[in-house]
Amino acid sequence: MGDLRLRLNQTQRVRLEAALHEIQTLAPAAAAAAAVTFADNIPVNPEDSILKGHGTSDQDGEVVATVCGVVERVQNLVCVRALRASEWIIVVHALIFLLDLLRYKPQKGDIIIGRVSERRRTDVDELNMRSILEENDLVCAEVRHIQHDGSLDLQPRSQKYGKLQRGQLLTVPAYLVKRRKQHFHHLEQYDADLILGCNGFIWVGEHVVVDEETNSNEEQHKLSMEVEAFTPLATRRHICRLANVVRMLSALGFTLTVELIIQTVEASLASNIEINNMLGAQFYVQTAEREAKRRADLSRRMNGPW
Incomplete structure (x- = not known):
């Protein structure tokens, strides 16, 4: 929500938060409790009479967390329970795992897009390639093989989707x-x-x-x-x-x-x-x-x- 950087009026903000909250609750991986950090917004239904409990505060009509912890809800009561030391260790490991998931990990057969940066083959091959592609050209290719050092062998899927223009x-x-x-x-x-x-x-x-x-x-x-x-x-x-x-x-x-x-x-x-x-x-x-x-x-x- 904060990353959108939109100029929302109050009505738009309430509608957007309600829609995103609905999507979050419908997500298969949505959990009953959500981890928050200091000053995070806690999504609530604007139509409910929310009671703000421990670890929460009201800021410009929104419920925000005043401590780092886990959101707990009992009927209309919303509070934030601070995490114990053992729980923080679990959270840190979970964040590391999540960051690892967010990185792109190539697999054979993947379709990827990128720019030509350099040539690695022979001078003759480089001259032949330059008749089609040059540095900074945008291309689409298929991952054919992943080398031991992490570098990729790429091949255009077809002539239609090689060099990308316009x-x-x-x-x-x-x-x-x-x-x-x-x-x-x-x-x-x-x-x-x-x-x-x-x-x-x-x-x-x-x-x-x-x-x-x-x-x-x-x-x-x-x-x-x-x-x-x-x-x-x-x-x-x-x-x-x-x-x-x-x-x-x-x-x-x-x-x-x-x-x-x-x-x-x-x-x-x-x-x-x-x-x-x-x-x-x-x-x-x-x-x-x-x-x-x-x-x-x-x-x-x-x-x-x-």
């Missing part, structure tokens, strides 16, 4: 991109390509049409030179809208899937949200509320009567 590169926490069978998506309705890199790099760009039968470096270079340098205005607008959706969903901490991205784009269009207003407070709130409702409906369907 689009936007976005960086999100890698844990927001789950490994799936398909990471390349042609969004035909937007004339755009979406690539969800397992390393947290997201590409949104103009759709590329390349003959998959073409396999020589010379022919590929010729094709890239013949591609029009101009991207239609409508396509550029679609790319910007898609990119803003990725930025917003990432800021909200939502797992990035092509389905959620498209749904959010369609919602922005249905609500007549201009591209330059998509990162404003109102659309953040609407998106969080819509996701909370979707998850609540899904939970009811899964846990309903057979």
Whole structure:
């Protein structure tokens, strides 16, 4: 919530906090108790008559923690129980484990996006490669092998998704991109390509049409030179809208899937949200509320009567 840095009025703040709290309670891994540190906000339902107990305080209408510990709730009473020394050791180990999980750990077959930094092969190979790629070029590749020293052997998945041009590169926490069978998506309705890199790099760009039968470096270079340098205005607008959706969903901490991205784009269009207003407070709130409702409906369907 604090990382969004949004200019929220009081109504928007209450709505956003309520939606995020609903999402948190619906999460499969949500625990009954949550660890907090000093000055952390404690999410509560604004409609409940909350009683603030030990370890909590009221600050600008919000319940905040005054000690480090675990939030405990008994009906409408909210308090924070300070952790004992043995519990702190467990918390530290858990945080170390969590940080390790948040790092991108490459696996064979991963689709990743990055920039060319240097050449490692022979001078002849370097000259041949420079006819296609140069330093700082943006590329998409598949992890084919992981060396003992941690370096990766990469190979373009196809000529279509090698060098990336005419689009936007976005960086999100890698844990927001789950490994799936398909990471390349042609969004035909937007004339755009979406690539969800397992390393947290997201590409949104103009759709590329390349003959998959073409396999020589010379022919590929010729094709890239013949591609029009101009991207239609409508396509550029679609790319910007898609990119803003990725930025917003990432800021909200939502797992990035092509389905959620498209749904959010369609919602922005249905609500007549201009591209330059998509990162404003109102659309953040609407998106969080819509996701909370979707998850609540899904939970009811899964846990309903057979």
